Amino acid sequence: MYYRSLNAYLRETFGCKVYKLALSAGCTCPNRDGTLGTRGCIFCSGSGEFAAPAVLPIAEQIVQAKRLVAAKARQDARFIAYFQDYTNTYAPTDTLKPLFTSAIDWPEVCALSIATRPDCLPQEILSLLSELR
Numbered sequence: 001m002y003y004r005s006l007n008a009y010l011r012e013t014f015g016c017k018v019y020k021l022a023l024s025a026g027c028t029c030p031n032r033d034g035t036l037g038t039r040g041c042i043f044c045s046g047s048g049e050f051a052a053p054a055v056l057p058i059a060e061q062i063v064q065a066k067r068l069v070a071a072k073a074r075q076d077a078r079f080i081a082y083f084q085d086y087t088n089t090y091a092p093t094d095t096l097k098p099l100f101t102s103a104i105d106w107p108e109v110c111a112l113s114i115a116t117r118p119d120c121l122p123q124e125i126l127s128l129l130s131e132l133r
């Protein structure tokens with residue numbers, strides 16, 4: 001079976017390796033806030049191991065995350081803005097839109113990646129993602 005990885009696609013499209021910048025939208029998740037449970041999934045620390053603290057503005061998170069990959073990234077590297085920790089669509093669109101917009105408002109950011117779960121993708125979130133695309 002032929003498998004074409006996202007890494008390969010991004011290399012072909014942008015002509016260089018594309019690195020993930022781990023960010024945090026400051027959300028929780030239904031398995032942790034008591035909606036469905038409080039203990040979280042067994043495999044999940046929830047912390048978003050590499051994400052910058054959610055209290056920081058997204059621009060500062062991006063700067064910090066770029067520092068983490070600076071040693072291996074070329075000067076002209078491109079990046080994926082990756083909202084990593086918890087469920088990053090588990091908030092109102094008015095809260096999420098400025099965060100996501102701020103994350104993609106960098107010329108070197110070529111993709112937006114958002115960790116979430118299917119029961120946290122209501123139509124208004126899908127519309128927001130469609131708009132951002």
Ligand code: SF4
Nearest residue numbers: 029031040041044086
């Ligand atoms: S963030 Fe996702 S993986 Fe972690 S506890 Fe919540 S639902 Fe489970």
